[in-house]
Amino acid sequence: MGKMATREGYGKALQEFGKDERIVVFDADLSGSTNTAKFKALYPERFFDMGIAEGNMVATAAGMATCGKIAFVSTFAMFASERACEQVRNSVCYPNLNVKVCATHAGLTVGEDGASHQCLEDLAIMRSIPNMHVLCPADAASTRYAIKAAIETDGPFYVRLGRLAIEDIYGEYGCELPFELGKANMLKDGSDLTIIACGYMVKEALEAYEALKAEGINARVLDMHTIKPIDREAVIRASKETGVIVTCEEHTINGGLGSAVAEVVAEEAPCFVKRFGVNDRFGTSGTPDAILKAYNLTSEDLVKTCKEALDLRK
Numbered sequence: 001m002g003k004m005a006t007r008e009g010y011g012k013a014l015q016e017f018g019k020d021e022r023i024v025v026f027d028a029d030l031s032g033s034t035n036t037a038k039f040k041a042l043y044p045e046r047f048f049d050m051g052i053a054e055g056n057m058v059a060t061a062a063g064m065a066t067c068g069k070i071a072f073v074s075t076f077a078m079f080a081s082e083r084a085c086e087q088v089r090n091s092v093c094y095p096n097l098n099v100k101v102c103a104t105h106a107g108l109t110v111g112e113d114g115a116s117h118q119c120l121e122d123l124a125i126m127r128s129i130p131n132m133h134v135l136c137p138a139d140a141a142s143t144r145y146a147i148k149a150a151i152e153t154d155g156p157f158y159v160r161l162g163r164l165a166i167e168d169i170y171g172e173y174g175c176e177l178p179f180e181l182g183k184a185n186m187l188k189d190g191s192d193l194t195i196i197a198c199g200y201m202v203k204e205a206l207e208a209y210e211a212l213k214a215e216g217i218n219a220r221v222l223d224m225h226t227i228k229p230i231d232r233e234a235v236i237r238a239s240k241e242t243g244v245i246v247t248c249e250e251h252t253i254n255g256g257l258g259s260a261v262a263e264v265v266a267e268e269a270p271c272f273v274k275r276f277g278v279n280d281r282f283g284t285s286g287t288p289d290a291i292l293k294a295y296n297l298t299s300e301d302l303v304k305t306c307k308e309a310l311d312l313r314k
Contacts (some may be wrong), residue, residue, distance in 0.1 A: 003165040006199075007104040009140025010161055011035025013147035014072065018043050020151065022068065026061045028054050028075040033163075034104045036074050054079045058087035058099070065097040070151055073099060077106035077160060081122035092156050093131045100150045100157040101126075107250035108278065108295060109164040109200055109288040118283030124255025126158040127228040133181070134228040136160040136249075136257075138202035139169040142225055145179035153181060162200055162250075164288050169202055169223070184231040190218035193306055194238035197248035198224050198257050201276075205248050207299035212306060219306065230260045232268065239269035244309050246274045248302060253277040274309040276302055 014025060015038045024046045031037040031049060040047040050057035054075055061071035073080070080103035081088075092099045103122065110118045127134045133155065137143040143161065150157040169187075178185060184196070188209050197205035202223045212219050220242055222234055238245055245265065247258035258275030265273050278295060292298050 002168050004140040004168070005163060005165045006137055006140055006143045006161040007033075007035050007163060008165070009137070009143030010102055010104070010147060010159070011038040012140070013144045014039040015042060016144070017147065017151055020070070021046070022070045023072065023151070024048065024061075024064050024069045025072045026050055026057045026074070028052055028057050028079065030075055033076070034074040034102075036072070054084040055087045058084045058101070059091045061099050062087070062091040062095070062097050065099050069098070071099045073101045075103065076117060077103035077119035077122045078117055081119060081125050081158070085125060089129050093129045096131045096155055098154055100159065102147070102159045102161060104161040105163045106160045107162060107200060108283050108291045108297070109162055109250065110283075111163070111288045111291065112285050114285035115283040120252045120278050120283060121255070122158070122160060123227055123249070123251050123257065124259070127260065128255070131156055132228065133157045133226070135226055136198040137225050138199060138223050139166060141168060141170040142179060142223075146225065149179065149181045160199060164200065166200060166203055169206070179225070182226045182229040182231055184234040185223040185225065186220065186234070187223055188219065188221040190220040191242055192218045193244035193246060193310060194220040194222060194242045195246050195248055195302070195306065196222045196224050196235070196238065196257065196261055198227060200250045201248040201297070204297070204299040204302055208302040208306065211299065211303045217306070217310070224257060227257055227260055230264060232264050235261055235264040236269045239265050239271040244272050244313050246276055246302070246306050246309050249277040250297065251277055253279055272309060272313045274305055276305050
């Protein structure tokens with residue numbers, strides 16, 4: 001299996017789809033890190049480096065969108081979701097403009113950059129804003145389809161991307177992949193419990209599936225690549241058919257995927273829900289593997305959490 005970061009999948013997708021002359025790309029002096037430099041190399045006349053001025057960047061992109069452009073905006077997740085939050089809310093989402101905020105370096109796996117750059121609140125912030133679509137793809141291949149969906153769907157998007165190269169979930173880049181906005185992908189079926197994961201943690205969920213299977217526990221694994229609009233039907237079906245749901249995210253458990261799933265369950269089909277993620281803490285500096293172990297976010301920790309959830313249901 002190959003390895004590629006979702007931010008690299010984003011750069012490749014911009015190269016591929018950039019021939020559409022409606023597409024313009026904005027970056028905040030981080031094009032090498034966000035991989036928008038790939039677009040710049042091919043279409044320099046439609047690339048704009050706005051410097052370290054994220055609010056201005058978002059507002060300018062909104063202006064371009066009013067002129068019929070599909071505006072992509074990129075910087076680190078910390079700056080896209082928090083420093084430029086006012087402009088995202090008031091300049092993009094309030095007028096419902098065609099701006100796609102594609103934020104890289106999200107989550108703990110940013111690693112050595114530490115707590116100031118490890119954004120753990122972005123999904124919660126972005127899904128709370130009206131008109132915003134929120135996506136968190138699992139690998140480079142699914143990132144391509146997420147960007148394609150963003151281009152083909154009018155309105156604001158927030159796409160969460162990572163720094164760390166990860167194993168292919170769906171095969172080599174460019175493979176055929178069932179991807180529908182707002183529809184989860186069932187990667188494994190099972191009847192004992194359901195693991196609902198997004199982004200980097202889909203890999204951990206699949207590893208946990210194998211470990212649980214070896215112990216005779218049959219888990220269903222859903223890749224909830226679209227956090228908003230969430231696949232309510234898949235969540236309701238998981239609740240009714242398996243009775244236990246464990247959500248899995250590289251994000252605070254407050255307001256992100258776990259909260260979104262719990263809201264659906266509470267309203268539509270009550271069952272036991274356990275949220276697996278960062279438990280109301282800031283990040284810390286270290287290698288990604290060391291941090292995930294320190295924060296109890298490995299596949300081994302997920303297996304333990306799933307077994308605890310099953311015991312609690314009894």
